[in-house]
Amino acid sequence: MAEPTVYELSVAGRQGVDLPLLDVPESPLPDGLARADNGLPELAQLDVVRHFLALSQRNFGVDTGFYPLGSCTMKYNPKITEELARLPGFARSHPLQPPETVPGNLALMHQLQQWLAEIGGFAAVSLQPAAGAQGELTALLMMRAYHAERGETGRNQVLIPDAAHGTNPASTAMAGLDVLEIPSDSRGNIDRQALRAACDDTVLALMLTLPNTLGLFEEEIAEVIDLVHGCGGLVYGDGANMNALAGVMRPGELGLDLMHYNLHKTFATPHGGGGPGSGPLGASDRLRDYLPGPIVVAKPGAALEAPEYAFSTPDKSIGRMCTYFGNFGVFVRSHAYIRMLGAAGLRDNSYHAVLNANYLRVKLRELYPVPFDRLNMHEFVCQGRPEGSDVRALDVSKRLMDFGFHPPTNYFPLIVPEALMIEPTETENKETLDAFAAAMGSIAEEALATPERLRTAPHETPVRRLDEVQAARQLVLIDPVTGRTAVEG
Numbered sequence: 352m353a354e355p356t357v358y359e360l361s362v363a364g365r366q367g368v369d370l371p372l373l374d375v376p377e378s379p380l381p382d383g384l385a386r387a388d389n390g391l392p393e394l395a396q397l398d399v400v401r402h403f404l405a406l407s408q409r410n411f412g413v414d415t416g417f418y419p420l421g422s423c424t425m426k427y428n429p430k431i432t433e434e435l436a437r438l439p440g441f442a443r444s445h446p447l448q449p450p451e452t453v454p455g456n457l458a459l460m461h462q463l464q465q466w467l468a469e470i471g472g473f474a475a476v477s478l479q480p481a482a483g484a485q486g487e488l489t490a491l492l493m494m495r496a497y498h499a500e501r502g503e504t505g506r507n508q509v510l511i512p513d514a515a516h517g518t519n520p521a522s523t524a525m526a527g528l529d530v531l532e533i534p535s536d537s538r539g540n541i542d543r544q545a546l547r548a549a550c551d552d553t554v555l556a557l558m559l560t561l562p563n564t565l566g567l568f569e570e571e572i573a574e575v576i577d578l579v580h581g582c583g584g585l586v587y588g589d590g591a592n593m594n595a596l597a598g599v600m601r602p603g604e605l606g607l608d609l610m611h612y613n614l615h616k617t618f619a620t621p622h623g624g625g626g627p628g629s630g631p632l633g634a635s636d637r638l639r640d641y642l643p644g645p646i647v648v649a650k651p652g653a654a655l656e657a658p659e660y661a662f663s664t665p666d667k668s669i670g671r672m673c674t675y676f677g678n679f680g681v682f683v684r685s686h687a688y689i690r691m692l693g694a695a696g697l698r699d700n701s702y703h704a705v706l707n708a709n710y711l712r713v714k715l716r717e718l719y720p721v722p723f724d725r726l727n728m729h730e731f732v733c734q735g736r737p738e739g740s741d742v743r744a745l746d747v748s749k750r751l752m753d754f755g756f757h758p759p760t761n762y763f764p765l766i767v768p769e770a771l772m773i774e775p776t777e778t779e780n781k782e783t784l785d786a787f788a789a790a791m792g793s794i795a796e797e798a799l800a801t802p803e804r805l806r807t808a809p810h811e812t813p814v815r816r817l818d819e820v821q822a823a824r825q826l827v828l829i830d831p832v833t834g835r836t837a838v839e840g
C-alpha cells in the first residue's frame with residue numbers, strides 16, 4: 352500500500368514554519384513571483400516530521416540491520432569518517448581552486464595514494480577511477496597502450512574466469528576487446544589446463560579476482576600468473592575483495608601488474624544506492640607510467656618537514672578517466688579509516704572478516720549445500736535450496752526479510768545454481784551471526800514443512816514481494832509540484 356504523499360496530506364491553511372519578525376521595510380514582490388497556485392503542500396511541522404521519519408524507517412541499511420550482501424562488503428562505516436568529510440576545509444573546497452590554495456587536500460590525496468600502494472604492494476596509485484568498474488576499464492586501456500607500445504597490437508583477448516563479476520566482461524566489451532571465458536575447476540580455482548590452452552600471443556591480460564567471487568583464494572596462484580606472463584600477457588587484479596586481504600598480504604608482490612581497490616567497500620564509505628564510489632588503481636613498476644592523471648606528487652626540493660605537493664600526469668598516461676580529481680569526499684573517508692586503524696587494525700579486520708565468514712559457512716552447510724566446501728576467505732557461496740525442497744534461493748531471501756535481515760546476494764556467481772553469496776564482514780558480532788544462522792535454520796524447516804510461506808514471502812515488510820523487473824522498467828514518478836503520480840514505461 353502506498354504511503355500518502357505530502358500533497359495528499361496537505362490541508363489548506365496549515366503552516367509549518369514561523370517566519371521571523373520583519374526587520375526591514377515591507378515591499379511587494381516583483382510581478383510573477385508571488386503566486387497563490389504554486390501547488391506547495393500545506394502541513395504543520397509535526398506532520399512533516401512524522402511523514403519523512405516514517406518514510407526513512409522503511410529503508411534498510413547497515414545502520415539498521417545485518418546486511419550480508421556478498422561481494423559488496425556492507426560493513427559498518429564509522430561515523431567519525433562522515434564528520435571528517437564534512438569539515439569545511441574539505442567539503443567546501445572547489446575543484447577549480449588553484450592547487451596551492453588547497454595544500455591539505457593534496458597532502459591527503461598523496462598520503463592515500465602511498466598507503467594504498469603499500470597495502471596492495473604496487474609502485475604507484477592513481478585515485479582517478481570513480482568506481483571499481485571504471486578501474487577495470489582504466490586498467491584495460493592501460494594494458495592495451497602498454498602492448499601497443501611494444502608493437503603487439505594483435506593482443507585482443509581478455510581471459511576471464513567464469514566466476515568473475517559481471518563488470519569484468521562488461522569493461523572488456525567497453526574497451527573494444529574480446530572476452531575468453533576460462534572455466535573453474537572442481538575446487539573453485541581457475542582450470543589451469545584451460546588457461547594453459549588459452550595462453551598465446553593474442554592474450555592481452557587475465558582478469559583475476561582475488562579472492563574470487565566464490566570467496567576462495569586461488570590455490571595455485573603463482574602458476575596461474577606465470578602462465579599468463581609466460582605468453583606475454585598481463586595480470587589484472589580485481590581488488591573488490593580486498594576486505595579479506597588488506598594488511599595480510601600484498602597482491603602486487605605476487606606479480607599482479609595492476610589492481611583496483613574499491614574504497615567504498617574495503618575502506619568504509621557508505622555505498623548503498625549506487626554511489627558515490629571510488630576505484631583507485633595500483634600499478635606495478637612497468638605499468639605506472641600509463642596511469643591516468645592527474646596524480647599527486649611530492650615537489651622535489653621541498654624540506655622534509657614541510658613537504659609540498661603538486662598535480663602531475665605520468666609520461667605515457669592514457670589521460671583522464673574522471674572529471675577533476677576523482678571522488679574527493681570518498682578519499683577523505685578512506686584516509687581517515689586507514690589512519691584510524693593502522694596496519695595492525697587493517698590486518699585484524701581482514702582476519703575477523705574471514706573468521707566470520709567461515710563461522711557462518713560451517714554453521715549453515717548442513718542445511719544449505721556449499722558446493723566448494725573448503726576454507727573460504729571473507730565470503731562464501733551456498734545454495735538457497737535446502738535438501739529435499741524445491742524452494743528457490745529467491746524465496747529464502749525474501750523470507751529472511753521477515754526476520755529483519757537483508758538478503759545475501761542471489762544467483763551470483765553464475766556457476767552455482769541457486770547461489771546465495773554471504774559476506775558477513777568483520778563488523779558483526781557473534782550474536783548477530785548466530786541470530787542470522789538461527790533464522791536460516793527456521794527457514795530451512797519451513798522450506799520442507801510450509802514452502803508456500805516462503806514462496807509468498809515477505810509477509811512482515813511495508814511492501815510485499817515486488818516485481819523487480821517491472822519496478823525498474825516502469826518507474827512510478829511523483830511530480831514535485833502537483834504531487835501527481837506518473838507511470839513511465
Ligand SMILES: *Cc1c(COP(=O)(O)O)cnc(C)c1O
Pocket residue numbers: 422423482483484485516518519560564589591592613628629630
Ligand atoms: C563490486 C565489484 C566490482 C565492481 O565495483 P563497482 O565499484 O561496483 O563498480 C567488481 N568486481 C567485484 C568482484 C565486485 O565485488
